[in-house]
Amino acid sequence: MAKFLIVEARFYSQLNDMLIAGAKSALEAAGHAAEVLTVPGALEIPGAIALAVESGQFDGFVAIGVVIRGETYHFEIVAGESARAIMALTMDGIPIGNGIITVENEAQALARADAGQKDKGGEAAKAAIALLELTERFGR
Numbered sequence: 599m600a601k602f603l604i605v606e607a608r609f610y611s612q613l614n615d616m617l618i619a620g621a622k623s624a625l626e627a628a629g630h631a632a633e634v635l636t637v638p639g640a641l642e643i644p645g646a647i648a649l650a651v652e653s654g655q656f657d658g659f660v661a662i663g664v665v666i667r668g669e670t671y672h673f674e675i676v677a678g679e680s681a682r683a684i685m686a687l688t689m690d691g692i693p694i695g696n697g698i699i700t701v702e703n704e705a706q707a708l709a710r711a712d713a714g715q716k717d718k719g720g721e722a723a724k725a726a727i728a729l730l731e732l733t734e735r736f737g738r
């Protein structure tokens with residue numbers, strides 16, 4: 599059994615609850631344990647994961663968040679920079695699944711957060727599990 603940390607940016611509470619439910623379901627189905635850490639927004643997720651990696655307490659990570667386009671360029675920054683920083687961590691061999699949904703509106707977010715629809719939380723958890731299995735296969 600591996601131990602995963604779900605790092606969630608609690609910007610839209612109900613949507614996050616749905617994403618986390620999907621992620622937890624996927625992790626439990628694979629026989630793994632999960633803890634949840636909450637940060638203010640998606641831009642804080644990569645830094646929180648980096649700090650948690652240093653603790654040595656977790657085998658893998660799932661990033662959970664919702665970024666909905668507003669009026670300004672800030673959407674591109676939040677969506678793009680959180681994804682870029684998470685990708686940089688995975689390139690360092692850290693098993694992370696990215697479940698930060700970046701959408702145009704709440705309807706799109708709902709369809710992707712719902713585990714009975716597109717289940718992006720569960721998808722991200724399965725990606726993290728797959729990367730952890732690769733670290734075990736390649737001896738990291």
Ligand SMILES: Nc1c(NC[C@H](O)[C@H](O)[C@H](O)CO)[nH]c(=O)[nH]c1=O
Pocket residue numbers: 607609638639640641642663664665666676
């Ligand atoms: N607009 C959204 C944000 N914005 C906040 C940033 O993520 C960050 O917390 C702030 O810039 C302080 O560093 N975060 C989301 O997760 N979702 C959004 O829609």
Ligand SMILES: CC(=O)[C@@H](O)COP(=O)(O)O
Pocket residue numbers: 665666667668669670671672673676
């Ligand atoms: C994704 C965002 O940053 C968004 O929620 C902020 O909206 P705005 O661009 O209208 O400030």
